[in-house]
Amino acid sequence: MGSGYLLTASRRNNRGMNPHILGLSGSARAESYNRTLLTYALDKLNAEGATTETFSFRDHPQPLYDADLESQEGLPDSVLQMRAAIMAADGVVIASPEYNSSITPLLKNAIDWGSRMDPESKQGNVWKGKPILLLGASPGALGGVRALRVVREVFVELQAHVMPQQVAVSMAHEMFNGEGELANERTRGFLVSALKEFGPYIKRFSA
Ligand SMILES: Cc1cc2nc3c(=O)[nH]c(=O)nc-3n(C[C@H](O)[C@H](O)[C@H](O)COP(=O)(O)O)c2cc1C
Numbered sequence: 410m411g412s413g414y415l416l417t418a419s420r421r422n423n424r425g426m427n428p429h430i431l432g433l434s435g436s437a438r439a440e441s442y443n444r445t446l447l448t449y450a451l452d453k454l455n456a457e458g459a460t461t462e463t464f465s466f467r468d469h470p471q472p473l474y475d476a477d478l479e480s481q482e483g484l485p486d487s488v489l490q491m492r493a494a495i496m497a498a499d500g501v502v503i504a505s506p507e508y509n510s511s512i513t514p515l516l517k518n519a520i521d522w523g524s525r526m527d528p529e530s531k532q533g534n535v536w537k538g539k540p541i542l543l544l545g546a547s548p549g550a551l552g553g554v555r556a557l558r559v560v561r562e563v564f565v566e567l568q569a570h571v572m573p574q575q576v577a578v579s580m581a582h583e584m585f586n587g588e589g590e591l592a593n594e595r596t597r598g599f600l601v602s603a604l605k606e607f608g609p610y611i612k613r614f615s616a
């Protein structure tokens with residue numbers, strides 16, 4: 410990985426500090442390939458000067474969106490916590506599996522909760538204007554790339570800024586070599602390049 414690219418980007422950003430990156434996984438599974446990939450990517454960003462944080466849907470499960478629940482009880486605590494983490498982040502990295510060629514229900518549910526109005530704070534769609542990097546991992550040959558197209562489409566509707574570059578890791582069960590690096594050199598190159606782009610991409614949208 411290159412040296413100090415995020416620091417360079419953040420020195421120029423108007424907030425005058427290193428970017429703070431939130432990671433979300435579209436799978437809550439304990440041994441999730443996507444959680445593993447997310448951790449790997451956040452570690453790389455961290456090593457380049459970003460502060461990073463993961464919001465875990467495993468530790469903070471969210472109920473299935475239900476308009477009656479919302480109107481009777483307001484937004485659930487786990488949703489409010491996720492929304493606060495999104496709002497506090499300069500950019501969000503999402504690593505998600507593909508289910509039946511599409512988005513996982515876990516991720517769609519979280520996106521939907523994030524798009525709602527919080528009557529307490531009067532804060533609406535928290536995705537609006539947020540820079541997002543999409544990653545995916547699958548034991549299959551396509552790396553979940555069809556799901557990433559769907560995720561991207563949803564975020565476009567929510568006026569988030571999804572970076573054009575994305576990375577889908579195929580054969581995820583063989584993802585890492587003995588040194589803990591992505592085994593496939595080409596995939597590693599794509600990921601390094603996408604992570605390198607993300608700092609300047611975030612900067613483009615920092616007010
Ligand atoms: C309901 C369901 C549908 C799936 N559909 C796909 C699919 O369309 N494409 C694919 O590559 N993998 C598919 N898979 C396999 C997942 O890629 C695999 O379970 C993967 O490990 C999930 O990601 P995780 O390891 O991060 O939990 C599917 C899995 C489930 C449970």
